[in-house]
Amino acid sequence: MTDATATTSRAADPSPLWVKLLWVVNVAVAIYLTYSHYAVGASLACPEVGLVNCETVTTSKWAYLFGLPVALLGLLYGLAGLAFALFGRRLGLRRGRLVGLIYTGLGVVFVLYLVWAEFVMLQQICLWCTVVHVVTAVLFIYYLTAYFAGAPEED
Secondary structure (H helix, E strand, O other): OOHHHHHHHHHOOOOOHHHHHHHHHHHHHHHHHHHHHHOOOOOOOOOEEOOEEHHHHHHOHHHEEOOEEHHHHHHHHHHHHHHHHHHHHHHOHHHHHHHHHHHHHHHHHHHHHHHHHHHHHHOOEOHHHHHHHHHHHHHHHHHHHHHHHOOHHHO
């Protein structure tokens, strides 16, 4: 690998603009859910009919992990993901994509746990939570395909 190729690869960005925007969406929804959790008297803008009931989901025992609100954990996860998306180019393209793949893969595992808790244990879903779940899955699919597809010059 020549010096020019190494410099180009190191400066390449593993997260395109639309991926950064998805991280912003995750952070924004997590801020809203975290605020709703801690604000006295705040209620979520979410229907409470049939299968959809954000209040039930976000106040259940499944809305906590190790005594911390899942909304707060989601906010921390989103902020770290956004920081990676903004500054990940320092890792280089291939390594950055690998980090993105591993990080979002962990996020998807947690999302699967939360979806299980919603559907199986509570038999209710939270629309706001679903936004975060879908965005996390899309981010994982992006990093998965980007890492394994890769550009030919990276190999």
